Amino acid sequence: MQPRALIVDDEAPAREELRFLLEQIGTVQVVGEATNGEEALLLLDSLDYDLVLLDIRMPGLSGLELAGRLAEKPHRPRVIFTTAYPDHAVEAFDLAAADYLVKPFDAERLRRAVERALAAGEPAAAEADGAASPAPPPSRPRVAEPDPLVRIPVQKDGRTVLVAGDAIIYAAAARGYSSLMLAEEHALVSFSLNELERRLHGHFQRVHRSYLVNLRHVRELVTDVRGQLVLVMNDRRRSRVEVARRHAKELRRRLGV
CATH class of the missing domain: 3.40.50.2300 (Response regulator)
Structure with a gap:
């Protein structure tokens, strides 16, 4: 039944x-x-x-x-x-x-x-990176820059606001939705991080199972006390985004460092 x-x-x-x-x-x-x-x-x-x-x-x-x-x-x-x-x-x-x-x-x-x-017994989506669960497949290489007309619809106060891809500093995953970090605010959208990655190709890169970053907004690369690579973004908050080890090599290549 x-x-x-x-x-x-x-x-x-x-x-x-x-x-x-x-x-x-x-x-x-x-x-x-x-x-x-x-x-x-x-x-x-x-x-x-x-x-x-x-x-x-x-x-x-x-x-x-x-x-x-x-x-x-x-x-x-x-x-x-x-x-x-x-x-x-x-x-x-x-x-x-x-x-x-x-x-x-x-x-x-x-x-x-x-x-x-x-689904019964499905592992939490926020599972820590590097845990015992199988790692997701490596990110596919990007072959084209994003269409400059790419927009992400955001529901705000009963209106649909179209956010330009270049306005997104980075996106963070949560269960069933994603949070877009913008210069002055953040916005929730119903797209998964995988869906956003498909829409925001080009100069966006997945750096962690929970983060998708706009490479044009990376200000610094630093290493924390654990030896983990961290991105400092160029928004007003100087947001810090952790980079998973399996993504670090490709990230450095794309940033030319």
């Missing part, structure tokens, strides 16, 4: 779109919909769900409050937050969310989130 999913969103078009995308994916069966947190609790008390796709800002009980209640249930479903607001990601992952999707997203992004949520 397919895993059972519950959609919780106060907007009917959003519920319809989620159901449509989930039917395209075919991984789970949608057996319930709720328009607010209170309705969702009633459904969750009457049936064991494997997955809850949960909006955050709803009348009454918020999605974050509902997720906190789910932690008390004997059969705790996995939670994927689906929201138009990226500014609750940290709170969501504090509640052990499986993923955090910022609208709009497509079927492929949702499919990966569902697979991650349903």
Whole structure:
């Protein structure tokens, strides 16, 4: 039997779109919909769900409050937050969310989130570099400079802001989303670091499983007390980005040092 999913969103078009995308994916069966947190609790008390796709800002009980209640249930479903607001990601992952999707997203992004949520015993995405888990394959060589029109869509205050690739100092990975470090601020996006790497080729390079760096914004290369190579970026904060040993040789070659 397919895993059972519950959609919780106060907007009917959003519920319809989620159901449509989930039917395209075919991984789970949608057996319930709720328009607010209170309705969702009633459904969750009457049936064991494997997955809850949960909006955050709803009348009454918020999605974050509902997720906190789910932690008390004997059969705790996995939670994927689906929201138009990226500014609750940290709170969501504090509640052990499986993923955090910022609208709009497509079927492929949702499919990966569902697979991650349903996978049992999957190692944490923030696993320390150099741990015993298999290392990812080496980065593919870049063959072209990025199109100067490359833009990364960022959801901000209900608007979609297009951030130019060259404005990105570096990107950092987290579970289910990435943080773009800009000159004056940072922004959350629903793209994985691998997706950003495909979009931001050319003078961007993966220097760690958790970091993608714009080589044009590297100010210094220093070595810390452990002998680890660290990049000092040219933003106002002089951000420091650790370089994994397996990426150091290629990085030095590309920087000409």
